[in-house]
Amino acid sequence: MKMSLFINPEHRPGDSMPERLQDHVEQVRVARQLGFDGVSIGSHLNYGNEVWFPALETLMRLAPEAEGMSLSTCMLVLPLYHPLHVAAQLALVDAACGGRAILGVSPGWQEDEFRIMGLEHKARISRFVESVDLIKRLFTENGVTFNGRHFTVEDLTLALKPVRKPRPPFWFGGSVEKAVARAARLADTSLGDSWVASSHLTKDVIVEQASVFRNTLSDLGKDMPGDFPLLRNVVVAPDKETAIRDAGPFLEASYRVFGQWGLFTDVVGSGKQQLDFDELLAGRVVIGAPEECAEQFADLAEATGCTRFITRIQWLGMDQKLVLRTLELLGDRVLPML
Template identity: 60%
Template sequence: MRLTLFINPEHRPGDPLDVRLAEHVEQVTTARAAGYDGVAIGSHLPYGSAAWLPPFQTLTHLAPAAAGMSLSTCVLVLPHHHPLHVAADGAFLDAVSGGRFTLGVAAGWARDEFALLGIDRRERVGRFTESLDLITRLWSQDRVSFHGTYYRVDDGALALRPVQRPRPPIWLGGSAIRSVERAAELADTAIGDTWVASSHLAESVIVDQAQAFRARLGVLGKPQPADFPLLRNIVVAEDRSTAIREAAPYLQASYQVFDQWGLFNDVVGDPTAPNGVDELLAGRVIIGSPENCAEDLVRLARATGFTRLVARVQWMGMQQQVVCRTITLLAHEVLPMVEQELGRQP
């Protein structure tokens, strides 16, 4: 099983960003020394109650510390960006990483963000699919003509091309069964495309969605992906009570922002989740001792077949020493137990 470190780009307004960026460099350095395979980052607009770091620029900043590791967006809200810019920025990161870039994308969900950008939220799926089509053509074809509803290119060529051929792989995000099935329809699994689950959804939902993704691939006659990432919230400490005490306030602060954006009403369908620590943690956070976390990951691996853990280990305001402890314990103590158990008959 491979480990990818999810860099938390979400910080409190007014935080010293030079300090936060230096902490992220330390996190990547720690992960690389511990044997992590990759670094990933999410994206939202930096407005209101959370300052989100820009994904492409942040990955470029972290690239020297991540030498030899893959770099991924997990995920970029694609309708927020023009596909020509995404294609060029992705090609640049592929060169920076030595051909190890993965573009993770989703259609987005936050109503306020689309309103701020002047984009009709009802257009998000159409913009998403058009953008994805155009980006993959720009990466893999010498010249492109594209006449869509939202984007148009007349005999264009992307001069800044990715290192990977025919193109970098794509992780397709989705938080509902239809979006998971769409990911299977859009993915070219033969060259590394796959679906990546949302960290906000409870374990039981993730299991159902993984089954739906694999089933849809089977109907379409597509091969199962060789790399199957799973994005999960995870906190490892000496015991569960310590992990909850040290992490719960920051998890709550982060999810209060998401709740204000409509995550639990509009996307998750669980409006009571932010009401208390137990409700918030239930099924969406792997938390506790190394043994506790290994047990949860083994159960998830057997139920979903995931091969890569994209570990989100930090939330807004969390202390750096707590973050780095989880990074280290996950690699040195949790992962060996998981691999040993998965090597046995279930």
């Protein structure tokens, strides 16, 4: 079982940004020493009441501390950007980590982000698919000509090619069955492409969606990817009561923001704008003492067939000492049990 550290790029605007960035540097340094083999980062646009560190730029800062580790986005909201820009930035990240970059992308769901960028929210899926197709070609071909609904290029060559050949893998996000099936269609699993389940979904939903991914791949004559990651919220402490007491306020604060954005009404489909704390924990968080968390991880691996856990261990305003406690217990106690 492989383990990646998820970098939480969401911070309070009153915080010292140099200190928060240095916190992430320390997290990666510790994770590497503990045997984690990957670093992942999410993304949203930087506006409103929370600071969001840009994903690919942050990975570049973390690369020197992540020697030998993969660097991935999980996920970049791809339709918000021009594919040439993303392809060039990812190629640079791939150079910085010696050919271990992974481009995790999703169509996005938050309408405000598309409105701010002057883009049509309803067109995000077609824009997403075109972007994926164009980036794949820019990575592997010269003189690309592409005529789509959203993007048109003629005889275009990406001069800054990735180190990994023929190209870096893609991870595709998707929180509904239709999106999971689309990920299976887009994925070339022989090159390491995969689908990654959202951390916002409960275990039962993820198990169902993993079956959709596996069955769709089979119908298409594709094998399961060798590296099949699962993104999970994780809190490890000496006991479950301590974990809930220490991490609960920060987890609630982050999900309150997501709830205001429409996560639970528009994506998860709970019918409520905000969930009670017990509802947040139920099936969404691996939490407790090391032995309890190892058991939950093993159960998830058996139920889904995943081979990698991407561990989100930090939320809005969370103290670095709590982040490092979970990180160290994961590496020293939980990972050996897996």
